[in-house]
Amino acid sequence: MSDAAIALPSLRARIQKLISTGVAAIVIPVLAIVTALLLAGAVLVVTKINPIEAYLALLEGAFGTRDAVVITLIKTTPFVFVSLGLAIAFRGGLFNIGAEGQLFVGSILAVFVGYSVSLPAAIHLPLALLAGAVGGAAWAFIPGYLKARTGAHEVITTIMTNFIALRIISWLIAPGGPMRASALNPVSETKPVLETARLPLLIPETRLHAGVLLVAVANDLRI
8 A cells, every 4th residue: 555545544534633623613714814815915916016015905994993993893793693694504515695685684674673663772672683683584594495395406596585685675775765764865775773773882982882792692602
């Protein structure tokens, strides 16, 4: 038996041991980030842009000031929630490409509950959060049902539901739409959510809200 044939099972055993010890949970994301930076850097070099300057500008824009860090955390929070939801499907061997549509539907239901009913904050806020979770789950149920009943591939159906969700929201907040704040407002936005349905701020005079803490708890629980 050749040395290569002997080394291959040994290498596999080492990889399995690495994964079982949890080191892969750190190594794999780091390798993914490094690979992405190298590939993006190669594209920047081809387009005659200094990748070092570009990455420094990226870091400064994301973490250069307190406001930049706050905005980064705010923008990241919903994506982390979505990724935790996607992990459930991926663990089951399904390719859920419908995260965008599920996020849209969940957010629009949360906003609707947030402005359409008047309740104490202790009830209103959890109810709005629950509405968002139920909305996203209900939208994901559609391709799941089609997969179970007809065998329709989840990649195709989830991509299709993304576009449907986008069109629904575009109609809801379009001029004259039922959820638009004002027909006179040139910005397409929903009616404002009541204070009783808003997450409390962690730092006064910033937009940093308690959603960051909810993400940390959800990630720790692997929800």
